Every structure is written in C-alpha cells, then in structure tokens.
Amino acid sequence: MSHVITLNAGSSSLKFGLFSLPSDDPVAICTGIVDRIGSAGATIRAKTSDGRTLGGDVADGIADHHEALNHVLDLIIQQFPAANIAAVGHRIVHGGPDHDQPILLTPESLAALDELSPFAPLHQPYNLSGVRASVERFPDAVQVACFDTAFHRSHPWVNDTFALPTEYYDKGVRRYGFHGLSYEYISGHLAKTAPLLHGGRVIVAHLGNGASMCGMIHGRSVGSSMGFSAIDGLPMGTRCGQLDPGVVLYLMDQKGMSVDEITELLYRKSGLLGLSGLSSDMRTLEKSDSGSARRAISYFNFRARRELGALAAVLGGLDAVVFTGGIGENSALVRERICVNMGWLGIELDHDANTDHARIISTPLSRVQVMVIPTNEELVIARAAARFVYPHMYETLLDKASPAAPPPADGSGPE
Template identity: 50%
Template sequence: MTRASLVLNAGSSSLKFAVYKDGPGTRPAVLRGRIAGIGTEPVFSARDEAGRALPEDQGMQLEEGVGYDPLMASLLDWLNSRQGGVTITAAGHRVVHGGRDHAGPARVDAALLTELATLSPLAPLHQPHNLAAIRAVAAAMPGLPQVACFDTSFHHTQARLSKLFALPRALTEKGIIRYGFHGLSYDYIAGILPDHLDCRAEGRVIVAHLGNGASMCAMKARRSVATSMGFTALAGLMMGQRCGTLDPGIVLYLIREVGMAPEAVEHMLYQESGLLGVSGISNDVELLQASAEPSAREAIDLFCERAACELAALAVTIAGLDAIIFTAGIGENSALVRRLICDRLTWMGVVLDGEANGRSAVRISSPASAVDVLVLPTDEEAVIARSTQALLALQNDEVPSGQIARA
C-alpha cells in the first residue's frame, strides 16, 4: 500500500486531482487526473507517474448529474481499488482566497470553513467550489486531515503601499485591499528559478501566469513585491472570460443608466468578457489563433497589449528587470502571445530568439537580450502536496492508516 496525500483543485464543473507519496522534499505525482462535466455528464481521465493515460476500463463509472459528495466517494473508492492500493493520509486543497490572516497553509476545521465562506463573494468562480470539495472529503472520510493552501498567501510579503487602494481609510481597515492570486503557481516558479537563472534568480523577475485566469507577479529575492490582481481575481490582465482592470465608472453606468442588475454585471465581467467577449468567438487562444475572423486577432492583440503594459508597470516596483518567466496554459503553449508581448518590450532590452520561441524552448531570449526570457511549466499541485505534508508533520499529526473506506 502506498501512503500518499491527495491534492484537489475544484472548479465549478471540474475537479483536478493528484496523488503524491508521503515523504520529505518535492517528488513527482504518482497519479494525476481530472473529472470534467460535474453536475451534467461527468468524464473521468487519469495518467500514471510516467504520464501514460490509464486504460478506459480503469476509469470510474459516474452517474449523470452527480455532485461533489458522491463524486468524491467514488474517487476515493477508485484510488483504493487500484492495484497495490493507495492509503490517503491527508487531503490538500487549493483555496483561492485566504483573506488577510493566512500567510501559509492552514489545517481545516469548522471555524476555518466558516471564515473562508465569507470570502466567496471575492472569488465567486472558485471559492464556493473549493469549499465544496473540502466538505465532500469530510463526508466521505471523517477525521482525515485536510489542509487549505491559499493562492493569496504568497503575496503576504508585499509592502503595505503595494496593497493599498486610494479609498477611505475606514474601508482599508475593513480589508478592502489588494490580495493578489495565483500564489501557488508563483510559489512553484520561485522555487525552481535557481535551476534556470543561477544568481539572477534572486534578482528582478516578473512571472506571467497566463491562462484562462491570468496575472503577473513582480519578484525580488523570489518574494512577491507586487502583482496585477487585487481585491478579487477580476482585476489586472485581460483574461479568457474576465475583463481585467476596468474603469469603475463603467460598472456604475451599467447599473444606473443601462439598468443592468448587479448580478448581471457580475456575470458579464466574470464570464462574458476578456478574450471571449472581445472576439465574440471563444476564450481559447488556440481557436482564436486559427480563426480568420478579424475580431479573433483583435482579441489576441488586446490581450498582449494589456499584458505588456502591466509588465512594464510592474517593473517599476522592482526598479528594473532581469528576467521574464512565462507559465500556465497560454504562457507555456502560445508562441504568438509570447512574441506579441515581448515585441512591445524591446525598449526594455527584451529580444526573443524566434526559433526557440517557436518550439517553446525553456530559454527563448536571444543571447543579445538584456533580459532573460524563459518558459517554465508550473505545478500548483506539487506546492499543495509539499505544504500539506510539511504542515501536518509540524503539527505531529497521527494520520489514519489502512485502506480507504467510506464512513
């Protein structure tokens, strides 16, 4: 039996999971998978440690319309039924918003769940589903240690000025500040920078986490100095379906003059804007790149224009720039997006190697470039596994043994 931690990243209609053997240090996942179509027609897929897709006959049979509770019980049973078995000793969860008080992972209990639920309005696309997965694990395996790992924690190193909005001080004291997100991704990249940048890893680095959700983080000494996202995960860069930073007067105009309900405005800003809204076609960059519609290219150009402007602004916070790191789905896979962003930054000394960029090499900057430009895959699940095991070891937890069983 393999003793391992289960890592869960829950969304509105999908659940990503990974299994990591218990033990010190960072190690690869022994299993990764995804369940899509939650609540409608669930589809299960999984890969082993070598990245090989598991045969279909090893997949789970899930009923249509099932929610998190039966789904989680089925997943735990499936893990137990695999040849050799897996003993889950703990569950670690991605939780998008940790608020002001959590600068690191936290052991889940009833009080923490209540606290985190109050933050759901600040991350409506993520927080409720993150917490639903925690509750589902608790229902399937009562007593199993669970740990929440927050996307906001990495940014607690920022100075006060980087967190402030120009609002009345009373609102600041109530917690209306810049929190920043994608911290698990930035934590992972910060950890591997020395492997790729040597002494420059401790210098002035901007990491561009570009996916359907997108943000940037300016680092110095591999710590967060400033980031593009703010109070919610709606601010900063233009994203797949989110608008990014917006004149707040537009929101007031839509409510007062157009007559839109606040809920309708929220839906539009979170789910109908960004690449999808501007193109009128899709939030998928690959589809937009293949499209002959002018609006598709306009959406990509706007995405890259906004990204270049945000990157240049973040460079001010770290007094220059030594390296740019592209990561996440778009950042890792779209040579066009990387080129369009970097072409707007030549005045900063950024020069790409076109051939290296075209094949998504690790280093895509030219030897003539004053700024190193790298493409590094991120691994948020590895950070969650490491943090979960480290926290529980620190607390000297006695973890359950034996095969997985439903309560």
C-alpha cells in the same frame, strides 16, 4: 506509506494529484485534470508515474465542479485502492488579509473562509465544496488549505492599498493578488535552478483561463496585476480584467442591471469570450480566422505588454521574465506578441527557440532572460499537506523550496 490527494479547482477546470510521502519530497503517482467543466466537451485526463493514461471524454459532460470532484475521487479510489490517504490538500483562492501560510481546516476555519466567497465568487464556493466532499470521502484524513493570496502578503503597503478612506483598508478592501501557489512554485524552482535570477527582479506571467502577472524581488511578491478580486488586471477566458469602476456605476444606474447580472457579465461573459463572441479558449481562438478572434487575442497581448512594463517600473528594472500557465506554457504566438519590440526593456526574443517551446526563449545577447517554466501548483499543495502529516520531516524541505527574503526597501517599499 502514506499518500496525499491534491485538489486545485479553477474557474472551468479541476486539477488533481495523488502523491506518496517518502522522506525527501512528495512523489506524484498520478496527476490529471478535468477540463471544460460545464460544457458538453468535458474530459478527464490523467497520467500515472508508470506511463499509463487514465480517463477520457465524458459522454454526458460534467455539469459542475461537485460532479467533477466525484469523478476524480472515484478514479483515484478505483485505480489506487491500496492508497492510504493521510491528507487532502486544497487550493483555496482567497485567504483574506491574515493567512500567509497553509492552515489545517476545521469547521470553524471553513466557516470563516466561506465568508470570503463574495471576494472570489467564481472560485471560493467550488474550493470549499471540494473540502466538504473530501471530508465525507476521507473523514480520517487531514484537510489542509493552501491559499492563492498568501504569497502576496509580503506586498509593500503602496502596492496593497487603494486610494479610499483608510477605514476600508482596515475592513479588508485591499489588493490581495492571486495565483500565489503557481508563483510560489516558480520562485522555488528558480531558487534551485537559477539562484542569481531568483535573487534579482523577475516578472512571472501566469497566463491561462485565469491570468495574472507578478513582480518578484528575491523571490518575494512586491506587485501583482490582480487586486481585490480575481477579476482584476489582465483579461481572461471569461473575466474582463481591469475595468473603470465608472462602467459598473453606469450599468447599475443607467441600464438598471442588478448585482447578479453585473457579476454574470464581468465574470462569465467577458474576457476572451466576450470580445470574440466565439470562445474563452485561446487554443480555439488561435485556430480561428474570424476578425473578432484576432481582436480578442490582440487585446489580451496588449494588456499583458502594458502590465509587463508597469511591473518593471515597480521592480525598478528587470532581470528575467517567466511564462507559465496553460497559455504561457503552450502558446508561442502569445509569448511572441508580448515580447516583440520590447528591446527598450532589455528583451530580445529567440523566435526559433520560442516556436520550439524551449526553456529559454531569449537570445544569448538579451539583457533580460525570458523563460518558459511549467508550473506545478499540485506539488506546492502536496508539500504543504505533507508538512501537517510529518512536520519534522518536511519542515526543512519547505523552507528550502520557498526561501525567505526581506521585502525591498526602495521607492516601491512601505511607507
């Protein structure tokens, strides 16, 4: 039996998985996460399909993603020495304007993706470093890139452009959208479990250390809170989110800040960390009694509520809201504060169900169904990698998991 490793690098974490490839769908043998990379509190946590818990605290911490990756690969090789690694699937944050499907990684495609690193400096270099390391460890395995931007390539033109001279759009300065692997999983999950909602107007809130929201019609992305880079839209753990570009000009012209200094500020010193002065982790902020922590949470929720209303306008209405991601799946407080007093939009929250982390957290009378669905980007990556190993076996499976539908031809459509 063949196996697939999945690698999913976030800004401060590395999710991973080991999947076997039977005839129907990849099956997880082990999944885990390296959390809080770059801090003294780094941990490796993994669970196997037979219930074993692997990993634990890393005494000396984990300095960077390359070190985290080596820990992961060592764990997999040591714990599953008989695994036949046929493919390694990689989450690659930025695929540019041309990639709307996973691709086989070659030296040429890897070099082309490296040129997109300035578009996603907090992620792309780590993603590609993972590719190079896995090529060294598994030289005979197929290496597959799965792009976070691919899901959003169905955007209508008006949701894909900026009001700049068109020559810049042609050069790639456009709204890409991110977290596409998570949205693809949620879309496929709804298609199987709630087909009527899947065929309607759905907003998915992927809230974590990186955060964004996506508006879907018929399971296809028509609008996203993120734009040209993974810094746009909602505030995040250390990223500022939406920002008047005049602020950047001011910092350069009046404060004499360099590009590197501004990059450090906007990507690594802002967001929940910058607002609270305490932590980038929502779990820590919710436990804190400090006023700055409360203000950071309030700003996060305010921006999410604002984006929820904006995307409902893009969709021309709303049938469902799905919370996913680390914060979306686990913070009842954040979900409540985003949904409270949203009756005008058709949302009526069931507070008890929300506190209990139920799958459906809206009341039976709510016109908009509100759900909590754990995302599974690793399974999306494993399916894509499996397609390159056994193309005939998995072709039908992936088509069913991500059903196609034409983009809307309403007021939000292309011109």
